[in-house]
Amino acid sequence: MKDQQSVLKIHAKDNVLVALTDLEKGSTITFENKVYIIQNNIAAKHKFVTQDLVAEDPVYMYGVLVGKAKKSIVKGELISTENLVHDTEHYDVKDSKEQEVWQAPDVSKFINKTFNGYHRNDGKVGTENNWLIIPLVFCQNRNVEVLKQALVEKLGYGKKQHLSLDVDALINDYKSGVSTDAILEKDILIEGEDQSKNLLFPNVDGVKFLTHDGGCGGATSDAVTLCHLLAGYINNPNVAGATVLSLGCQHAQASILQDALSKMALEHPKPVYVLEQQQSVSEKALLAEAVKKTFVGLMEANKIERKPAPLSKLVIGLECGGSDGFSGISANPTLGYVSDLIVGLGGTTVLSEFPELNGVEQELINRCTSSEKAKKFSHIMSTYNSKAEALGAAFSMNPSPGNIKDGLITDAIKSAGAAKKGGTSPIEDVLDYTEQVAKSGLNLLCTPGNDVESTTGLAGSGCNIILFTTGLGTPTGNPITPVIKVSSNTKLFKKMSDIIDFNTGTIIEGSTTIENTGESLLDYVIEVASGKQTKARQLRQDDFIPWKRGMSL
Template sequence: MSQKNSVLRIHTKDNVIVALTDLNKGDVVHYEGDKYKLKTDVSAKHKFASEDLKEGDLIYMYGVLVGAATQTIVKGELIHTHNVIHKAEEYSVQKNDKEIWKAPDISKFKDKTFQGYHRADGKVGTQNNWLVIPLVFCENRNVTVIEKAIVDQLGFNQKEESGFAVDKLVNVYKQGASEEEVLSTSIQTSKEEVKTNKLFPNVDGIHFLRHDGGCGGSTPDSVTLCHLLAGYINNPNVAGATVLSLGCQHAQAKILEDALNSFSKENKKPLYVLTQQDSTSERDFIEEAIKKTFVGLIKANKFERQAAPLSKLTIGLECGGSDGFSGISANPTLGYVSDLIVGLGGTTVLAEFPELNGVEQELINRCNSKENANKFSNIMSTYNAKAELLGGGFHANPSPGNIKDGLITDAIKSAGAAKKGGSSPITDVLDYTEQITKTGLNLLCTPGNDVESTTGLAGSGCNIILFTTGLGTPTGNPVVPVIKVSSNTKLFNKMNDIIDFNTGGVIEGDTLSSKGEELLEYVIKVASGEKTKAMKLGQNDFIPWKRGMSL
């Protein structure tokens, strides 16, 4: 991409052009041998028509159908929700035309390693964590009590605290300060990273997962929750877990244990399951949980980081707070990293099925088997049908923030989001909570909701998550490092406290290959123990997906 260009046509088939900078009505843009006089203002990230369109004409971007004109649109006019609606290509497994894939140059990385935790089943963790898990929301309070007893006393409070001296507000209030004086009082204290624990130096963290499920909702959701929690225990970043059960809930401990056994016959991780209704008192129950957790930490501490090939990386590919640049810079950069990892024999996972609407045929064509193509097609159609039954549908996926920054239809959003998956063949298609067992690019059914999706990626076995954002999203995961990647330099400079890596240079002229290689170098550092911004801030978000209630 040339630095001098103020606009970009992404694919030769496209009849819309992306503004890379703010353009004004009356501006004349010379591009690809053509001249465009803008009929309206076009802000950066938004698009204008490259030809005259009449009502009903199809809109193409990224080389795929992304919408239809609802009125006449003249060449050089802004396309937005007032003149375009969502429209996507039909797809069929019968059209499954295989494509030959050529991996990118992996020579810079073929001999590189990361320092990880080797598990009995052959997987390698990028973290060594212990989990305390409730099977039902009734146990959330007990989880909190255990957390308060353990975290500070054992030195596991690893957040980089930006303290707030609220006592200053108390003092000025007592002195009769006005509301304006209260608002003008600075209460931020200096940042100090809490010292990591010394008793168990090989344990990266102890994490306490809370949720509002396990009983009272649909029984299938409780069973799915058990499978998700079993997936977290099975994740290579986890050394073992303490599980708290009330006893009478739908989410029974046996469901979790059976799922864990089905996931991995070689699983030798310590697991302590305690049932409160079998205990003599709440204090005795909590005391036993603390003691067993302490014993588990002793066992977890025996693991040490050792060299592992990059083929042991399993990288989740996620986006949230996307903008009109996400599909041009950040997501294709992840796609290049994905292709590098696949070329090295590793694994990547593309999730968020509502954000693959409109590119189904391309993904079907990339499936390495008819079975995978059929499974993907069936999950997509069933998911969308259920969403429509509930008054939604994939077409309703873009958020107000997406639309404001140029993603005006779900197909536009999806065509850019799918770029995170690069161009490699799809080796497996997984439904929610199914475990990753095959190397190469996997598709995992999750909703488009950021945290529900990252929760699912971790639950299926990812040991790193790359998360692109164009608007800024403060989120992370309890057990898997989340690397936040910005689509534009302005956002990176503005929200540098929560974002790790900037791909804005791609908009300004950098190549995807150079930026992708740079990002993979950073991934190796994080996989070896370097903390991400989300980890430093303690952004440990965990939201299980209730399948009938989320999109």
Template sequence: MSKNYVQIDPKDNIIVAITPLEKGTVATIQGIDITLKEDIKQKHKFALNDFAMGDEIFMYGVLIGKAIEPIQAGCAITIENVKHASAEFQDSKEKFTWSAPDISNFKGKTFNGYHRKDGKVGTGNYWLVIPLTFCENRNVDVLEGALSEKLGYETKKDFAVDTDALINQYKAGASKDAILNTPIITTKEEMTKNRTFPNVDGIKFLKHDGGCGGIRQDSETLCKLLAGYITNPNVAGATIFSLGCQNAQIEMLQNALDAIDPNLDKPVHYLEQQKSESERKLIEEAVKHTFLGLIEANKITRQPAPLSKLVLGLECGGSDGFSGISANPALGYASDLLVALGGSPVLSEFPELNGVEQEIINRCETEEDSKKFYDLMRAYSAAAVAVGSGFENNPSPGNIKDGLITDAMKSAGAAKKGGTSPVTQVLDYTEQVTKPGLNLLCTPGNDVESTTGLVGSGCNIVVFTTGLGTPTGNPVAPVLKMSSNTHLYERMNDIIDINAGTVISGEDTIESMGEKILDHIIKVASGEVASKAVLHGNNDFIPWKRGVSL
């Protein structure tokens, strides 16, 4: 893909500028010469033919908009001359066949993970501290202050200052020179090496603003999400703080846990403040029980596991005009490889499937799932319209600036993350991944809400494609950021793990990049390489309250 422009699908009547194109440039597409009538920015599009008002515009082979004024061939496609439009869809399936990719390079490969008694395998080993209501966030903070740095889990800074060493020197009557020569800085690497529990990757504190107020369904959904985090294979156990009077009762969380795993044997310790003798006693009990839980969690070590145990979240955010032609389809190929290996990729962000619904419905293996997807999409769209919005309002200012001018255009590119394999299961928010193969999970397009939902439904690792850059991470699952372009990778290398810009430059094909992605996933899943989000302590956690979030 190293030339200056590309027609992605033979049906497309707009062309993507791979590099900035000057007015007067002659582009040849399908044997037709097009003279550009204006400058075309990199990642933006120009018309392949003349459009009259109302004419349909196609990209990725699907309808992405309609002309709202006449557009001449060679002119730029912009928000001033095009409006969002998407194809209609129905709940009945059309015939679908799939050719699995060649998996010979991965056959027999394993990753080193944490094996749980329920048969799942984690890519990490974490202990959770969870408040059932925002009223308990302060107590969560106190517990974090008591445990994280002391046990070697400080992730919010690159080094720690040991003031105690100076205090001890002073009390011992040390000289000024002795105090000045006392080492007091501990690097993050040293803190990690000195962890009390080397087989525990961290203690994660899932603070939130829910659990009380709002509607009862919000608290029920929150408890189901939290239950998904506790049962996630990356989690060894949890400490739960309850105030006592909130909507999200302990029993509600226990019922949600039973619904996922009636035989759950992970340690979960519950503390209710309104039944406690005092706040001090509450914190004392929480510290001691968490410490005992960490002792048990530390007994688990990484062991080889088949790649079929990977549950891969497919996410994107801060997308640009290259996302749909480099990072997303390359991740889609990695998804197809994982499906062929018996694994479970999970595609989310339902507002970003607008315009490709019929293709998704056709790929569903069962009529039940095609109907479920149809109903979820219709309900989501209707809810957005009911509050005066709609899927067409999904693209952000950053998306538009970098060439994604309609939601259908953005969605058609975003859907490429799901590859080409059949859909084995359609899940509503908080429902758990139970089948191998490509799963669909209803989440918002909001990056953190969606990633939070993916991990809550069982993903043990996430790949997050981006064209503009984002520091997003997750408390429980490693989130690998992948750039759609090399410029972003070089400029934000501190937060980007993988560069798919080599597809744009022609150094890689979609297939070779997809294999590189899966190779990197295996290394991170095995604990050989840490994701940048983990290194920086990006522990983003935002539950979705099921309101309209695009």
């Protein structure tokens, strides 16, 4: 018989068990005094049913409805897209709410801990000190690239990356008549130099360039949203100021950006230099002026130094991408525990990706601190899904091929595990895309499930750290906010250690608990918030994709 730890039942209501190791067809599993004969070869992370089911019977996981049987499924049989279809429970909002008293976890270990951050005039604290160079429209991307070439290396940010590829060696071999096989076997990896040396402005962590394909030619509403997103990036505590390039005639007008920014930071404006090409005597003059103003801005930004700040100043985004069947068991609950610790310390966390909350709406509604916030969440969810359905998609279509291959068969299964990132604390606020975080505690932020669009939104709403869980691996980063990559399993952590920062696979292996792992992760967060570089930072993974509200899951 297999050891009892080869499977896991997540919730008492569940009628599926999760395979923690590969299970062979015909093997016998004993769990909670019940015997199961495995009907298929079942890879780790996948699930089998604990009872015979017929078509339309419900399937429960994490204690919630995650699907219904498409046909008969026998006890011990693997659930898959062949026999299971997405299904969720209905949800509603009551006019009056009785909020349950929340019991925060023990935070005594962290109560006196601090991180070294950049204190802003508005009372916020950045974990980095960056300067932004932003185009309001895609036709300024080339000018932004010219500024990047002019500034980055000269200021000390252009040292070799984590590794280099010796293409010159391949060219020389080709010219020498070396065979194809010899070229394929050649080692061309070269370790890079330390990027932190020789910075002209040592208190400025980076000059970041936010190129994009928007601003004109699409829906005017998307251009306006883009302006609000860019204003949110400037307003982020990790940013000291910005240089903005405008053509002049585009939909994303500088006045829209400035109006949005004034509402976000009315009393404590940051230096923002707006240059319009159609008002300049030449492109060269525009670029020269941009370089000079950026340089002056960097001189001022460099005067700010890291100083101790309480953990209540952390605003942590909670994200997942490339999820697997272990994400909702190890990595996501670990983030949930970190979220509860931060909320218990008076800090702020932000749970995003609304398509991946499909099926757990009622739980989240019940946790909202007011009916107003609950109604706002319900309205955004239903409107978003209806719009997706009208365009030929739906939340139910959210799982990617990689998700399905690794055990996330329906969006409801994916969502039930993804929601674990939000812990158990009350939901203090519900934000639509680009709205700014204003309340401490747990916030919900409407973003799509697309990894980069979502992390882009989290930074744009004010997050100064992002925790990002993955079961399959992804190099995703963000230009202004450090992204800490957290693996759900040890195999991934070892295989992709160049892009993964932290491992929670020990929870699956039974050698540690969610609570202990969460405390260790928070210690790591403090290091990153104080200047430790994440793997995404080392690789300069500065992903930035504004969400076009027209359609994206």
